[in-house]
Each structure stands twice: as C-alpha cells, then as structure tokens.
Amino acid sequence: MASVAPSRIAALNRLRCSIFQTSYNPTSQRTGAKYLRRRLKGPSMMQYYPPDFNFATINKMMPGLNLIDKVEETRLEDVEAMKERGKGTPKKAKTKADSRRTARKR
Template sequence: MAAITPSRLASLTRLRCSLFQTSYNPTSIRTGAKYLRSRLVGPSMVNYYPETLTVAQLREWSGYKWDLIDQQEVQRLEDIGFKKARGKGTPKKAKTPGDSRRAGKRR
C-alpha cells in the first residue's frame, strides 16, 4: 500500500474546508472560531427572566397619581432611618472644600 504524501493531505483538507465552509487553519493557531460559532446567550437570558412590573413603574407609565403603597420603598426608607439612628448612614456632602475629609489629610 502506498503512503499518502502530506501535500496531498493538505490539499484535501483545503478542499474539504471550502466545501463545508469551515476555516482552513493548517498551523492550528487559535482563532476563537469555537466561540464565534456558538449561539448567543443574550436573547435566551432575556426570555428566561420575566419582566416584573413594580409600583413605581406603574405610576410612571400611567401618569396618574394613584394611592398605591410601594412596600419595598417603605421598607428601604425604614432601613435607612435605622442606619442613621445608629450612625451608620451615608456621610453628609461637603459644602466647602474645608468641610471635606480630604482637606484634613494633606500635609
């Protein structure tokens, strides 16, 4: 049985790639083709997570002043009040450059 020469194998591979519309890569360098061929994840992620409607969005879209109570917003404001009472709230904004904490650190 006769051995097949490497040049014949290379030409066969090149012909196969042109027939099946794949990229010809004789040196086997990394091209990222595997990731480019894979399907996109974004559309399926959008379809997986349903869009939830909040009270704030409902008020914004409708344009009417409804007497709806947003429980999440009420809870958030209560939590902020508790943190401020313990001294864990956000710091006040500096009105002047002298009020800022950075001004005291300069040497």
C-alpha cells in the same frame, strides 16, 4: 502517480485559509472558535422572562392608583433610623477643602 509533498499541502492550506478568511491552524490546537460562532443565549432568555414590574413602574404607568410599596417604606424608615444614630452615608464634600483627604494630610 507521484504523491504531493506535505510542505506543498501545508502551503496550499495556508493560501486557502487566507483566501476564504478562515483561521489557519496546522497543529489543530483548540481555539474556542466553535463557542465564539455559536448564537448568544442572552437575547432569547430576555424574551423568555416577562418584563419586570414593581410598584414604582406601576405607579408611573397609572399615577391615580397611589399604590404603597411596604418594602420600600420599611427601607426608607431603616435609613432614617440609621441617620439618627449617626450611621448614615457620609456627607459629600462641596469643596476640596471639605474632603477627608485634605483633612488627613494636615
């Protein structure tokens, strides 16, 4: 019985891959296809953790409770204190002439 030439086996393998739409990898290099086919972890992790509740969402769901978020109040007070000291966010330019870039170019 005669053996089949390796070139014929390679051609047959290439044809099989084109028919069944698999990747042709004659040198057996690592492609990462195993990890790309694997199921994603994100959706199952999102189901594991409960939905995020904070004071804002609870106040929107039940407006009659009027809960006060101490952390948010202190943050707003800190922002006001920074603005009073001149350390707040810069004003937005309403026109092109008001922008800092045009003021620098002059």
